[in-house]
Amino acid sequence: MQNHPVFTDNDPQNELSTLNLGPTHPATHGVFQNVLQLDGERIVSGVSTIGYIHRAFEKIAEHRPFYQITPLTDRMNYCSSPINNMGWHMTVEKMLGIEMPKRVDYMRIIIMELARISDHIICNGVLGVDTGAISGFMYLMIYREHIYEIYEEICGSRLTTNIGRIGGFERNFNHIAWDKLRKFLKEFPAVLKEFEALFNRNRIFIDRTKDVAAVSAETALNYSWSGPLLRAAGVDYDVRAMEPYSSYEDFDFEVPVGTNGDVFNRFLVRNEEMWQSLRLIEQALAKIEKEPSDIFHADVPDFYLPPKEEVYNNMEALIYHFKIVMGEIPTPATEVYHAVEGANGELGFYLVNDGGRSPYRLHFRRPSFINYQMYAPMSRGMLLSDAIINMSSLNVIAGELDA
Amino acid sequence: MGKITNEELLKKISDKFNDQVTLVGEPFGLLTLETGREQIIDVLTFLKTDPSLQFVFLTDITAIHYPEQEKQIGVLYHLHSLVNNVRIRLKVFLTIDDVHIPTATVLWEGANWMERETYDFFGVIFDGHPDLRRILNVDDMLVFPMRREHPLEDPNRVDKKDYFFGR
Numbered sequence: 001m002q003n004h005p006v007f008t009d010n011d012p013q014n015e016l017s018t019l020n021l022g023p024t025h026p027a028t029h030g031v032f033q034n035v036l037q038l039d040g041e042r043i044v045s046g047v048s049t050i051g052y053i054h055r056a057f058e059k060i061a062e063h064r065p066f067y068q069i070t071p072l073t074d075r076m077n078y079c080s081s082p083i084n085n086m087g088w089h090m091t092v093e094k095m096l097g098i099e100m101p102k103r104v105d106y107m108r109i110i111i112m113e114l115a116r117i118s119d120h121i122i123c124n125g126v127l128g129v130d131t132g133a134i135s136g137f138m139y140l141m142i143y144r145e146h147i148y149e150i151y152e153e154i155c156g157s158r159l160t161t162n163i164g165r166i167g168g169f170e171r172n173f174n175h176i177a178w179d180k181l182r183k184f185l186k187e188f189p190a191v192l193k194e195f196e197a198l199f200n201r202n203r204i205f206i207d208r209t210k211d212v213a214a215v216s217a218e219t220a221l222n223y224s225w226s227g228p229l230l231r232a233a234g235v236d237y238d239v240r241a242m243e244p245y246s247s248y249e250d251f252d253f254e255v256p257v258g259t260n261g262d263v264f265n266r267f268l269v270r271n272e273e274m275w276q277s278l279r280l281i282e283q284a285l286a287k288i289e290k291e292p293s294d295i296f297h298a299d300v301p302d303f304y305l306p307p308k309e310e311v312y313n314n315m316e317a318l319i320y321h322f323k324i325v326m327g328e329i330p331t332p333a334t335e336v337y338h339a340v341e342g343a344n345g346e347l348g349f350y351l352v353n354d355g356g357r358s359p360y361r362l363h364f365r366r367p368s369f370i371n372y373q374m375y376a377p378m379s380r381g382m383l384l385s386d387a388i389i390n391m392s393s394l395n396v397i398a399g400e401l402d403a
Numbered sequence: 404m405g406k407i408t409n410e411e412l413l414k415k416i417s418d419k420f421n422d423q424v425t426l427v428g429e430p431f432g433l434l435t436l437e438t439g440r441e442q443i444i445d446v447l448t449f450l451k452t453d454p455s456l457q458f459v460f461l462t463d464i465t466a467i468h469y470p471e472q473e474k475q476i477g478v479l480y481h482l483h484s485l486v487n488n489v490r491i492r493l494k495v496f497l498t499i500d501d502v503h504i505p506t507a508t509v510l511w512e513g514a515n516w517m518e519r520e521t522y523d524f525f526g527v528i529f530d531g532h533p534d535l536r537r538i539l540n541v542d543d544m545l546v547f548p549m550r551r552e553h554p555l556e557d558p559n560r561v562d563k564k565d566y567f568f569g570r
Contacts, residue, residue: 051539056555058524059548063555094431224461224513235485237460242488334430337481337492339462350481352467363465365481373516402539 016044019384023052029126030398032391034376041384046376050369054402061362065327066092067166067305069362074160076366077400079122080115080343081161082151087340090245091349092166095336098300103291104168105247106284110181111154111163112246112340113277113284117188118147119343120228120270123395127267128199130392131208136198143191146184153177167304168297185282192278196271206264213378213390215261223374227345227367229394232269233261239341251283263393302329327357344368344395368400407455407487409434415456419449427494435492440504443480443495447510450482450491458482458491464507464517466525468550475499478527480507497527506532524549 022033031052037044073084125137148158155163220233238255240248256272258265310317333355339348348365379387427435450458462481474496506529507514518529519538526547
C-alpha cells in the first residue's frame with residue numbers, strides 16, 4: 001500500500017516482530033487469531049486462523065428434522081439471529097411450495113429489519129469504541145435492549161431467538177409487542193440522528209476512518225464480498241431488491257451505496273441502512289393494518305404444529321402433531337438455494353433433500369466467512385491500529401465465521 | 404426474473420461446449436448443469452468473461468457426498484450474474500479415489516477459503532490452490548468429516564441410544 005521497504009530474512013536491518021493478535025484479544029470482539037509480522041507499527045504480513053468455535057452445524061443438520069435446525073441457525077450471526085431463522089424457514093417453505101399470507105410476510109419484515117438495526121447498532125457503536133468514542137455505543141445500546149424486549153414478547157427469548165416456525169409464527173404478536181414497537185419507532189429516529197451528529201462530521205473520527213482499508217468494487221467482487229461492505233465499495237447488490245423474498249417487492253426503500261469502500265463509507269452505509277430499515281418497518285405497520293388481524297401462520301397443517309390445547313382434545317390435531325414431530329410427512333426430493341440479505345451480506349442456504357425427515361445436505365453460505373478472508377491480505381502495509389478498526393467495520397461475527 | 408432466460412443461457416453454453424456440459428434440471432428456476440473437471444475452469448471462465456453473461460459473482464463453492472454413486476463426490480459452484488440477475492449452479496462429480504479438480508482461485512480470489520472449506524470437510528483436492536490447508540477443523544484431523552461414512556456421534560456410545568426416536 002504505502003511505499004515502505006520490506007526487509008528480507010537475512011537483511012541486517014530486519015527487525016520484524018511477531019504479534020499474536022487474538023484468539024482472545026479485547027480489540028477483536030470474538031475468537032479470531034491473526035499472527036502478524038510487524039515492522040514497528042506497520043503490518044508486513046498476516047495469517048488468519050479461524051475455526052475456534054466450529055460446531056459442525058452442517059453435520060448436525062443432516063441428523064435433525066427441519067424444524068429442529070432453526071436453533072442451529074440462531075447461533076451463526078447471533079447479533080441478528082431472526083434473519084437467520086427466517087431465512088431458514090423461507091428456504092424450507094420454498095422447497096415445500098408453501099405460500100405465506102401477506103400479513104406473515106410483513107410481520108417477518110418487521111422482525112428482520114429490527115434485527116438488521118440491532119446488528120448495525122452493534123457494528124457502528126463498536127467501531128466508535130475502537131476509535132476511542134465510547135459514548136455513541138453506550139447511547140445506542142439501550143435501543144438494542146428495546147429491540148430485544150420486542151423479541152421477548154414475541155418468542156420469549158432475546159439473543160438466540162428461535163423466532164417463528166416453518167409456516168409462520170408460533171403465536172400472534174401481542175399488544176405489548178405492538179406498543180413497544182411503536183414506542184421504538186417514535187424514539188429511535190431522534191437517537192440515531194444524534195448518533196450521526198456525534199460521528200459523521202467528527203474530525204477525529206473522520207481522520208481515523210477515512211481512506212482506511214479502501215477497497216475497490218472490482219476487488220470486493222473478486223473476493224465475493226456482499227452486504228454493506230460490497231455496497232460501501234459502490235456495487236448496489238442487495239438481495240432484498242434483486243431477488244425479493246417475503247414480499248419486499250411491495251415496499252419502497254433505497255439501497256445506499258458508498259464510493260471507495262473505506263471504513264468511513266461502511267459506517268455511513270450501515271447508518272443509512274438503519275434509516276431505510278425504519279422506513280420499511282413503518283410501511284409494514286401501515287400495510288398490516290389492512291390485513292386480517294388474526295392471521296399469523298399459513299394454513300399448512302402438514303408442517304405447522306397445531307396449538308397444544310387442540311392436540312390434547314382433537315384427533316386430527318394429535319395426528320398432525322405426531323406426524324410432524326416424528327417426521328413422517330413426505331417432502332419433495334429436490335435441491336434449493338435460497339438467499340436472504342443478512343446484516344453482513346448474502347446469507348444463503350443450499351438445501352439438498354432426499355425426501356426424508358432431515359436434509360441430505362445443508363450448506364450455509366455465511367457472509368462473515370467469505371468477507372473475512374480478505375482481512376489478512378488487505379492488512380498488509382496497514383498500521384496496527386488501522387487494522388483493528390478495519391476488523392470492527394468488517395463486522396465479523398465469530399459464530400457466523402465458523403458455523 | 405432476469406434479463407436473460409434459462410433457455411437462452413443454456414443455448415449459449417451448449418453452443419460453446421456442445422455435449423461437454425449437460426443439463427441436470429431447473430429446480431426452482433435455478434439452471435443446474437453438470438460438467439467434467441477437464442472443462443470446469445473453461446466453463447467458469449466463459450461464464451465470467453462473456454460480455455452478455457457476466458457471472459462475476461462467485462456465490463459459493465461446496466461439495467456433497469453420495470456414497471452409492473459411482474462418482475461419489477460432487478463439487479458445486481453457485482454463480483450469480485449481477486447484471487442479468489440470474490443464478491447458475493454447476494456440478495462436477497469425482498470418484499472417491501481421485502478427488503482432484505483444478506482450482507477456481509485463478510478466477511476469483513474469494514474461492515480461496517471456499518475451496519479450503521470444501522477440502523477440509525470432503526477432502527476435495529483443488530490442484531493449483533495457493534494454500535490448501537484445513538480451515539475450520541484441527542490441523543491433525545485424519546478424516547474428512549462431512550463424508551457420509553462418518554457418524555455424527557461416536558457409534559460406540561450406549562448412554563444416548565434412543566430406540567424409539569431413531570437416534
